[in-house]
Amino acid sequence: MSTKKVTNLLETPQPPPPQMTFQGRKLPDHLINFASPAGKELFKQALNDGYAEGYFNLSSCFSHQMEPAYCGLSSLSIVLNALQVTGAPVWKGPWRWWSDELLNCCAEIEIVKKSGVTFDQFACLARCHCDTIVKRANKVSKEEFISDLKSVCSRSDIFMIISFSRQAMQQTGDGHFSPIGAYNSEQNMALVLDTAR
Amino acid sequence: MSTKKVTNLLETPQPPPPQMTFQGRKLPDHLINFASPAGKELFKQALNDGYAEGYFNLSSCFSHQMEPAYCGLSSLSIVLNALQVTGAPVWKGPWRWWSDELLNCCAEIEIVKKSGVTFDQFACLARCHCDTIVKRANKVSKEEFISDLKSVCSRSDIFMIISFSRQAMQQTGDGHFSPIGAYNSEQNMALVLDTAR
Structure with a gap:
């Protein structure tokens, strides 16, 4: 998990060695x-x-x-469990x-394993399982995004999953999905519950 | 995750319907x-x-x-990652x-899949990978246990995994392992990061 500055979403990529x-x-x-002293403090404030x-x-x-390409599926699963959406598939033994x-x-699992899901496939997949509002970053103002962050993070019956470029964040890889866990309004930073290991 | 009263470890079992x-x-x-209003409040106090x-x-x-019987292995993995113990096995692609x-x-994985690990196997497994202090509940006073909870929960370089009876907690199943996430000294309650789904 990491806390990422909302304002830094479009920084220059720097590939890792x-x-x-x-x-x-x-x-x-x-x-x-998240686990650093500064991360703890940001979380406490948000809380x-x-x-x-x-x-x-x-x-x-x-x-x-x-799987390395399951960020979209994994983010959606976390949110479906958090929402306690009924009808989950049987996992092991009697457990759903x-x-x-x-x-x-919406997407063949073997293809997802290789290349992940696109934004549209993810939206389709989410709509299969729960009420979904889809917003494209280029159609939303920064003010609306921040207002959505505040509104979502102050409730526990609605969640936000963001699709973002890890490359633009100077991280390994590129297109990525993760749920948002919290928002610190004082520093204008969001807690990204990164599904990657 | 659930917050469990330390004093209730030995209550009468009540099997589920x-x-x-x-x-x-x-x-x-x-x-x-953990996610209920009372759970949030207990966590805030502990924090x-x-x-x-x-x-x-x-x-x-x-x-x-x-796997349903991997509570011991799963608890240990979480702690090894939290401690950033080096030498992790390769998971997928280049990722360890x-x-x-x-x-x-210490235990054959196929046997663990069927019946989990015993307390002694767990201790052996932990010792294979990190510095370990093993304490049996019947050799430790309640005061020492609570003192250990306080000491562990106030640091981030040492962790406690408890072995407990889910049956005694009136939960499904019986022998279970989970890491302790926090301690609320006002209510004398511990946050059990339950590895079960």
Whole structure:
């Protein structure tokens, strides 16, 4: 999880140096780790200001994605579990649970495994399972986006999943989906519950 | 996740009524849901009292268990990731990550899949990967347990995994492992980051 400055969504990409394997990646300096002293403080403020109301349901249902390209499916599963949407598929034994690898709608799971879902496929997939409002970043003002962040983060019956460029955030990869966990209005920063490991 | 009263660990078991499949189970009345108004309040108090310091690393690394009997492996994986213990196995592609299904030490994974790990196997498994202090409930006073809860929850470089009876908590199943996320000293309650879905 990381706290990301809303204003920095369009910064210049800086590809990471080549390496064989990675056990996590260091966050770029403009992003703040949730578990760092600054991240804790930002979260406390958001909590005290009433902008982390949905965080508790989301974090109770949080799981990392099962495949590197399942960020969309994983984000949606977390939200469906947080909303307690009924009719979840049987996971194991008698247990039903919304799980990324069991979401099979709008896109073939084997293709998703290779290349993920597009924005439109994600919207279609969300509509299959719950009431959905779809907004494209280029059709929404920054003011509306921030107003939506505030409104969503002050409730626990509606959640926001953002589709964003990890490259633009100077992170590994590019197109990515993750739920928003909280909003700090004092610093204008959002808590991204990153589904990547 | 649920907040569980430390004093209620030994209550009389009450088996759940038979059903075909379950999408989550209602918590017994003596346990408080993390995402309920009372759960949020307990967490806020713990946070403000400095007894949720390790929560942020744990919740960043939290994932649900991959098999119904993987509670021990899953709890240990979460803690190993939270501690950033190096040498994690390769998960997918170039990514290394401690993951329950990749922990293969002290117990055969196929046997664990069927029947989980015992307390001693869990201790052995933990010792394979990190510095470990093992304490048996019947050798520890309640005062020492609470003192340990306080000490662990006020740091983010040491974590506690408890082995407890879900049956004694009036929950489904019996022997279970989960990490402790926070401690509320005013109500003497601990936040159990339950790895079950």
